[in-house]
Amino acid sequence: MTTPLHSRRQFLQQAALGSALVSYSLPRLAKADIDYRELLPESMTKAGGEFTNYGQPSPYEQQVIRWISANPDMPGNGVSWSPLHELQGTITPNGLHFERHHNGVPAIDPAQHQLLIDGLVDKPLVFSVDALKRYPMQSRICFIECGGNSNSSWRSQPILTAAGYAHGLVSNAEWTGIPVRLLLEEAGIKPEAKWVIAEAADGASLNVSIPLEKLMNDALLALYQNGERLRPENGYPLRLVLPGWEGIVNVKWLRQLRLSNAPAMSRDETAQYTDLMPNGSARQFSFEMASKSLITSPSQGMTLPDKPGIYQVTGLAWSGRGKITRVEVSADGGQTWVDAELQQPILSKAFTRFSLPWKWQGQYAVLQSRATDETGYIQPTREQLLKERGRHGFFHFNAIISWEVSEEGYISHVYPE
C-alpha cells in the first residue's frame, strides 16, 4: 500500500500546480480626474443595507434550501432534506437542519411546557423550562441522522436527486443542554428500571423507548442548537439528543420520561424504524447509526466545467460508534482508493469533512468515498449491504454512494456493477 501523501499525488496525476513565476510591475499613477464610481462595483459607491435583528442568507443563495417531501393529505407528515451538496464545513445551519415530523411542528409556549420524570423513580418530578435553564449545561457537536436516511438507495434504480435531497436526512449541530443523567438522578432511579419511555408534546404524541443506560451515558436534554434556543422544528423548547443514535429516539418537544422495566412497543419502535431482514424477521432497537460517508461535491446533477481540470472532491463522513479514522476516495468505482484529508478536529459521533484534490482528464469516472471508524468498521459497498440485509430493510442504509462522471463532465448517481 502506498502512503497517503504519495497516493494523493497520484490522485492528482501530476497536475501542474501553477508554479511558474508571474512577473509583476507597478501600475502607472492614476490621473487626478478619474471618476471612481464608474470603475468600482456599486457596493463600494453607496451606503449599504441596514442592520437586521435576525440575519438572513444572501438573496443570491436562495436555492440553498431544505427540500420538503410531505404527504399530500397530511402536510405535517414527512421530511425536509438538508442541502448537503450546497454546504461546506461541518456545522449545519439551524434553518437547514433536516426535519422529520409525524404531525407537523407544534407551537409550544415554554411558559406552559413541563417535563415530567416518573415511573420507576423514588420521587416523580416535574420541571419547568425556566428551572431547567438553571442547570449546568454541556455542549456537544454531533450528528443526528434519521433511520430512514438514504432509503431511496434500497430501490432497484438509482435516484437522480441532488446528494442532499437523497442523503440529507442527517445534519450536524452543536447541542447544548443538561446531561439527562442529572435529572434522572435527582428523581432517584429504582433498580428495576431498564428502559425510559420518552414522549413528545406534538400532534402525534410521539413515544419511543430508550435504554436507560444510554440516557445515563451521554444523552443531553438540549435547549440550545448552535448557540441559540432550539428551532421549533427541532424540538423547541426541549429535546433529547442521543449522540450517534437514530433520529427517532432524539425525541423533540419532550414532555415526559417514564422509567420502566420494559419497552413500550410503540408504533415507532415496531411498525417503523425496524429493519426487515431477508428471512422475514426484523431487527428492532437498532439504534446506532453505522459509519457512512458521502461525496457532497462534485455530486449528482453537477457538471465539471474544465477538461482537464482540478476539482476538490469533498464530502462528509460520520459514525454513530465514535470517531472517523479514515476516508478513502476512489475515481474508478472502487478499484483503487486514496486517502482523503480529514478536516480537524475529528469529533466522536460528529460530521468529519474530508477532501481530496482530483485531476480529471476527461475520462469516464465513478467517484466514491468509503469511511472507516475507530471500531475498525468499514463502510460497505451497496452489494455487501444488500447481501447482508436484503432489499427491504428500508432503514439504516449506509453503503457507499457512487457518482458517475461522464466524458462530458455530467455527474449522476449510479449503482456500480
Add this chain to the structure above:
Amino acid sequence: MSIRNSLLALLLFAAHAYAESEHQALGRDAGELTQQPQWNLTITPDGRGLPVGHGTAAEGKKIFNHQCASCHGFDAIGGSAMPLVGEVGSLTSEYPEKTVNSYWPYATTLFDYIRRSMPPQAPYSLSSHQIYALCAYILSQDGIIEADVELNEVTLPQVTMPNRDGFSATNSH
C-alpha cells in the same frame, strides 16, 4: 461586601466551580400528575394503560369509512397513506408489505397509536369505544379476530398478532 467576604465568596466559588453536582435540585414533586390520564398515555403489550371501553368490527367499519378511508383507502388497503391490512405472510416474499396485520407484533400498539395520532387533524377526538371498534375492524379484515368479537380492555391484549415473534432486539449492524 468587605474584601474578606468577597475573597471568601471567590474561594467558595473556585472550589466548586467544576463540580458537576453543585447545582440546585429544581424538580418539583410531581404529586397527582403521575396519576392523571394526560400523563398516562402509553399502553404496553400487557394492556396496562388501556381505558375501559368496547367496540366491534361492524361499528369500526362505519367510523373507518367516515374518518380514515380518505387517506388509508376504503377497506384500509391504502391511499395517500399506507395500507393497514392485508399481506399477512408476505414478509419473506419478494415484495413484502408491512401492514398492521402483517407486521405489527402487538394489537395494543394499534390502540395506543390511533389514540395519540389519528386522525391527524384531530388526535384524541375519538372515544375509547370508537378506537376499540376501529381496532376490531382492522384486525378482523385478515381474520386475526372473528368478525363478531368485541374488543375491550381485556380482550385486546389477548389478541395474538401473526408477526408476534418476528422481531429481535439488536444493536449491532
